[in-house]
Amino acid sequence: MADQSTFYLEIITPERQFYIGPAEALVFPAVDGEMGVYPGHEPVVTAIEPGELRYKANGQWEPAAVGSGFAEIKPDYVILLVGFAEHPEEIDRKRAEAAKARAEERLRQKQSIQEYYHSKAALARAMARLKAKR
Amino acid sequence: MASIKEIRTHIKSVEQTLKITNAMYLISSSNLRKARKQLNDVEPYFQKIETTISDILHHSPEIDHRFFDKRPEIPAEKRKVGYIVVTGDKGLAGAYNHNILKLAEHKLEKTPNASLFVVGQVGRSYFQEHGIPIDVEFLYTAQDPNIGRARDMSELMVELFLKESLDEVYILFTKMVNSFRMEPTVHKLLPLDPDVFPVCEDHSPYHQHVTYVPSVKAVMDRLVPGYVKGDIFGALVESYCSEQNARMTAMKSSSDNARAMLQNLNLSYNRARQAAITQEITEVVGGAQASM
Numbered sequence A: 001m002a003d004q005s006t007f008y009l010e011i012i013t014p015e016r017q018f019y020i021g022p023a024e025a026l027v028f029p030a031v032d033g034e035m036g037v038y039p040g041h042e043p044v045v046t047a048i049e050p051g052e053l054r055y056k057a058n059g060q061w062e063p064a065a066v067g068s069g070f071a072e073i074k075p076d077y078v079i080l081l082v083g084f085a086e087h088p089e090e091i092d093r094k095r096a097e098a099a100k101a102r103a104e105e106r107l108r109q110k111q112s113i114q115e116y117y118h119s120k121a122a123l124a125r126a127m128a129r130l131k132a133k134r
Numbered sequence B: 001m002a003s004i005k006e007i008r009t010h011i012k013s014v015e016q017t018l019k020i021t022n023a024m025y026l027i028s029s030s031n032l033r034k035a036r037k038q039l040n041d042v043e044p045y046f047q048k049i050e051t052t053i054s055d056i057l058h059h060s061p062e063i064d065h066r067f068f069d070k071r072p073e074i075p076a077e078k079r080k081v082g083y084i085v086v087t088g089d090k091g092l093a094g095a096y097n098h099n100i101l102k103l104a105e106h107k108l109e110k111t112p113n114a115s116l117f118v119v120g121q122v123g124r125s126y127f128q129e130h131g132i133p134i135d136v137e138f139l140y141t142a143q144d145p146n147i148g149r150a151r152d153m154s155e156l157m158v159e160l161f162l163k164e165s166l167d168e169v170y171i172l173f174t175k176m177v178n179s180f181r182m183e184p185t186v187h188k189l190l191p192l193d194p195d196v197f198p199v200c201e202d203h204s205p206y207h208q209h210v211t212y213v214p215s216v217k218a219v220m221d222r223l224v225p226g227y228v229k230g231d232i233f234g235a236l237v238e239s240y241c242s243e244q245n246a247r248m249t250a251m252k253s254s255s256d257n258a259r260a261m262l263q264n265l266n267l268s269y270n271r272a273r274q275a276a277i278t279q280e281i282t283e284v285v286g287g288a289q290a291s292m
Helices: A093-108 A113-133 B004-059 B096-110 B121-129 B147-162 B216-291
Strands: A007-012 A017-023 A025-030 A033-037 A044-048 A051-057 A060-066 A069-074 A077-082 B081-086 B114-119 B168-178 B181-190 B211-213
Touching (some): A007 A051, A017 A060, A025 A044, A093 A113, B004 B216, B081 B096, B081 B147, B096 B121, B096 B216, B147 B168, B147 B181, B147 B216, B211 B216
Parallel strands (some): A007 A077
Antiparallel strands (some): A007 A017, A044 A069, A051 A060
């Protein structure tokens, strides 16, 4: 790579290609805490938790909410495959809050393991949206 | 020659059918446009997830993980194989349903210990009619595929696989090669097999040592269900698109046929009417001449 100050970033969801282009830095929620990536990172494969993501493109930090998925990192190239990705302005705060309340309500009730995981996942998605919106 | 009345009823019935086929053609073409858009949106994800997984698999050969366990100790005739068969909810879509069901039957012949998970009403009623047992709890429609449905299906498959209720899971769906060619396809979902993924051609030096954060197991535990979900979703979207396309083509050709038929019928109707008029005139003239 001639240009070492950026890497090629792709954020792809089943619904759309969220971002494709050069980026200078990236911070995303990994399984065991936030993970930062600069150009020239060692090759890593890791999983992504629902949460807030930030990437720096053209000197500007862009926040976004992402769902669970995984990331493949190479020195000059990062690909994120996630369940959803949204810009803060696309997030409907009321809807996310309602979803959070609903998930919390469900978690309080007796339910099967499967349902418990579903509710937890729904809660995590709602929290991720709210966090990015703030 | 058929009587005028007969021809007229025939024309009416053909007109009715034409109305229906034409309406179905319009509906499926608008559905197809929507499905195409969805397919275009999901395709990059589908392809990327495939290449990324294949990348990972080819560059980390010694992954010892439950999703990669092929269970070689189980002999071929005892292996429990799950097939997800994606059919349409309705018929009248040309050979679409027929082709995928034929493929499913072919697969069933080869595997004695198969369980069927059928998406779509046509497939369900077909297997019920033929007395082939299917999973009755697995009730999903083929209409408007969404990611939530794909998630439910993949969760079920992963669970059955891990419980060893199934040793292999395949999905049978119709791939849309282009708008004129649709191919019923089999795709292996679980266990992950590096051999079925195409070897990617690039040999950049980085690939040799890939680190898994925090560990191979933790990453694979998340990555594989995500992959299965993405794969199922892609298959559902692809099938839905193929179904609409097949229906559109079928309805277009039947509308065209109906129009050609109407033309012929109108011709013979007019001919019969003309013959009747001519005959009447002849009779009148004949009667007038006789009375003169």
